[in-house]
Amino acid sequence: MGELSRIGIALDSDLLKRFDRSIEKSGYTNRSEAFRDLIRDRLVREHTAAPEATVVGTVTLIYDHHASGITEKLTEVQHEHHDLVVSTSHAHLDHDSCLEVLIVHGKAARVQHFADILIGLKGVQHGRLVMTVPSLDARHEHDHSQAHAREHPRRNSRKGDKRS
Numbered sequence: 001m002g003e004l005s006r007i008g009i010a011l012d013s014d015l016l017k018r019f020d021r022s023i024e025k026s027g028y029t030n031r032s033e034a035f036r037d038l039i040r041d042r043l044v045r046e047h048t049a050a051p052e053a054t055v056v057g058t059v060t061l062i063y064d065h066h067a068s069g070i071t072e073k074l075t076e077v078q079h080e081h082h083d084l085v086v087s088t089s090h091a092h093l094d095h096d097s098c099l100e101v102l103i104v105h106g107k108a109a110r111v112q113h114f115a116d117i118l119i120g121l122k123g124v125q126h127g128r129l130v131m132t133v134p135s136l137d138a139r140h141e142h143d144h145s146q147a148h149a150r151e152h153p154r155r156n157s158r159k160g161d162k163r164s
């Protein structure tokens, strides 16, 4: 974090009261932290909206494993996009329902496309993609991707990457 700047904001009193009630419900103990989070959220949304931006995220899927071919189809789609998948976690919720959470990493547009395919599969009852940025301070795409390439050489090679 850099130097601290103090700012004053002119705000409608009613709006401020409503904001205070809202952040209190969320457990904030001070306004500054709530404002900081709002600002970060806006910056993350702006960053992840750029198709070429590098993002990390999760895809959460609920499905009935009895649905015809769903298990095979999910595996196939994930293999086709293996360069985007960091890890997966699976929980058998009850007799029928499965919860699968994928940690994803890659360019925003490809991650979004991949999530759309998964969520749109017949048999997936509910799904959601959450995209974020590893750190708002690490927004120098170049430095970050190079450091990451050293850590995970495989992920940077896009050869044999079957796009669907």
Ligand code: NI
Pocket (backbone or CB within 6 Å): 065, 090, 091, 092, 093, 097, 098, 099
């Ligand atoms: Ni299961």
